[in-house]
Amino acid sequence: MSEIPGDLKFLKSHEWARVEDADQVRVGISDHAQSQLGDLVYVELPNVGDHVEAGNACAVVESVKAASDVYAPVSGEVVAINEALGDKPETINEDAYGDGWLFVVKPDAEARDELEELLDPDAYAELIENDEH
Amino acid sequence: MTKQTILNATHRAAGAKMVDFGGWDMPLHYGSQLEEHHAVRHDAGMFDVSHMTVVDLRGNRTREFLRHVLANSVDKLKVSGKALYSCMLNERGGVIDDLIVYFLSEDFFRVVVNAATRDKDLAWIEQQAQRFGVSVTERADLAMIAVQGPHAREKVLPLLHPEDRARIEKLGKFVAGEARGPGEMELFVARTGYTGEDGFEILVPESHAVALWNALAGAGVKPAGLGARDTLRLEAGMNLYGQDMDEDSTPWEAGLGWTVVLDENRDFIGRAALEKQKAQGVPRELIGVLLQDKGVLRHGQRVLTEKGEGEILSGIFSPSLGKSVGFARVPAGAGENLRVDIRGRELPLRAVKYPFVRDGKACI
Known part of the structure; x- marks a missing residue:
């Protein structure tokens, strides 16, 4: 299990969010999630311009084992998607917190509270620790 | 209580992700299912299939018994060691299980059935065997390792006793023979599999299974889990019991018509139902x-x-x-x-x- 970067926030459903600036929140799934799913073979991303709602399913990651919904950690407009995953979904297995990002959201003005509610790395680490026992 | 094969600790030590499979604690993968899949397609991989049920059938009327309970015809088995894939049907023509039967001698056949269906299979076989005077003995003392891939045979053969090697190398497809492995351990080596690749399925006494597994690993055979086993068998067009067929589907409805022999003078269980369904249209x-x-x-x-x-x-x-x-x-x-x-x-x-x-x- 790789170290969890300190600048990430998490949903209980294993998505991470990185606030890069006020207009840009990058989203992916955690290293724990990719390891539970196994080899990823297919990723379905939202379209640039789509509006996503915090807590709603907006992408699908599919592994050799199962399909899994990805929930938006924050509401806003999708401004970028990781198109490289179309040909190389295994990037998520290899680098979940880096090159394996899924999409970037420009948060709505009122989305600040949503970000506050996300888990910090320590709380998330505790959550997955309990998951495994 | 989940059952464990004799290789359980070996899998865990290798970092396997374990899952429940038909009541058995089995390795799903050892890190990457995809890599394990490709290892079998391009080199050699091995699967612990000790959860499968091995049953020895003995008695003078064993062939007659098998002609009655199997939809494929054991009359095809004429040479000792030859194996046959068959369905075992209920009276409705539904599939109780699919299995491999090995002909060893006129009074000794061996069948290998699925793990998840063990209890009902044994009950059915025992019930039917009674009137043929056939003794039914489960061989829980045997572990089973499937070594599969284009390089599987060349990695197994050097581990065999020199006197047995040439004979096992010459085994035709779907034929088995006895051989001695590392340290003279007694093996039953069958040129069969569930991946669409060449290779062997090896029965080994439980007490020697870990040693054989380690010897195979030392020979460069990569451990592979149930995940890769599933993708390999489906690519190879092979059915999985419980998913592709069950007691409510006939072989005609499961792509298994090729395993059914409607030969003359043989009244196997389920035959009447199969003939009726065929006449009415499947x-x-x-x-x-x-x-x-x-x-x-x-x-x-x-x-x-x-x-x-x-x-x-x-x-x-x-x-x-x-x-x-x-x-x-x-x-x-x-x-x-x-x-x-x-x-x-x-x-x-x-x-x-x-x-x-x-x-x-x-x-x-």
């Missing part, structure tokens, strides 16, 4: 399907056809093809114009011949 069939779009076919997805609805039985992302393939059960004569419902979206589905992959090569 209502459903199993077909191979390919998803052109991105996405993965999964068990239970709805298939839409001009003749009505069907469903995906087995579906995988095929590592060898880079696309999703599967088996579907559809109304007979459903034709080519198929769609599959994947999470509310209807995607076009192509009916294709299977096997999808054989001996390392794509067939579609």
